[in-house]
Amino acid sequence: MVNRRDIGSLVGLGAAAAALAAGSVASPALAQSQPESTFAQIRRTKKLRIAGIVGTEPYYHKDIATGQWSGFCVSMATELAKAMEAEVEIIESTWGNSVLDLxxxxxxxxxxxSPTPSRALIVEFTRPIMNNTFTIIAKSGFEPKSWDDLNKPEVKVAVDIGSTHDLYARRTLPKATLVALKSPDEAVLAVQSGRADCLIQVAMLSLVTVKKNAKVGKVIIPTPVAAQPTCCGVRVDSDTRFRTYVDNWLEYSRALGALREWILGSLSLVNIQEQDIPPGLQF
Structure with missing residues (x-):
């Protein structure tokens, strides 16, 4: 004979079973509502979408006549896409907008x-592609040896506002007189016109700047050598497989010597050969 307690138990079991059944039915719908991961999207579309920035050689270069892209970052993207059995699709953008595009x-x-703390709040970063050494372009006759030589009120240092060069100068050279300008081109003109004694740029840019205009000055690597990591930015994703894949691919490419080949190849776009690179400069 089934008493009232037994009936209550059976009802409870039935409710639990119904809840489990409902959950099992709802699970696929819940799974479908989750956004597609970056890794899955690339594998499905066979497209690896990157931003291209005009006039930022040796990172990106766009041939005006043909519309073809080249440069260090484009070489990397092409090889990464090939490894993922995809093709590169380049969307024209800017450094600032690229984070929003992600x-x-x-x-x-x-x-x-550059993996700045502010950017890291909204996107994620891979392991470093390389370490980009901070250099200065010094006007003729000005030849400091160290960062301490620059950290004096009488030394005028040009930087482009909001850049990593600007941030580094404010942290490292608090006593120097900063000439803060809106763009890298204005910082170059400041040195060329005598308004500044030097400007700060990472090595990949300073080599190009001096190659384009030797009258600006000379590339110097002050001691102690300082560098910032240059990384890949990726979208925040609950599925971390894409970021992990890129990390592994970068390490594999570095071990093969491919990263150095891509750097040297991109510098050749602006007529910089290996012998033009200052001794001791490492990427």
Whole structure:
């Protein structure tokens, strides 16, 4: 004979079973509502979308006549896409907008980003592609040896506002007189016109600057040598497989010597050969 307690138990079991059944039915719908991961999207579309920035050689170069892209970051993207059995799709953008493009799912990865704390709040970063050494371009006759030589009120140092050069100068050279300007071109003109004694740029840019205009000055690597990591930015994703894949691919490419080949190849776009690179400069 089934008593009232037994009936209550059976009802409870039935309710639990119904809840489990409902959960099992709802699970596929819940799974379908989750956004597609970056890794899955690339594998499905066979497209690796990156941002391209005009006039930022040797990172990116766009041939005006043909519309073809080349440069260090484009070489890397092409090889990464090939490894993922995909093709590169380049969307024209800017350094500033590239982070927003990642957030908006307009691109899948951004090459050549500095992993600043503010950027890390909204995107994720891979392991470093390389360490980009901080250098100065010094006017003729001005030849400091160390960062301490620059950290004096009488020394005028040009920087482009908001850049990593600007941030580094404010942290490292608090006593120097900073000439803060809106763009890298204005910083170059400041040295060329005598308004500044030098300007700070990372090595990949300073080599290009001096090659384009030797009258600006001389590239110097002050001691102690200081560098910043250059990474790939990727979208925040609960599935971390894409970031992990890029990390592994970068290490594999570095071990093969491919990263150095891509750097030297991109510098040749602006007529910089290996012998033009200052002794002791490492990427």
């Amino acid at each position: 957030q908006a799912n307009k691109i899948d990865i951004m090459f050549g980003l």
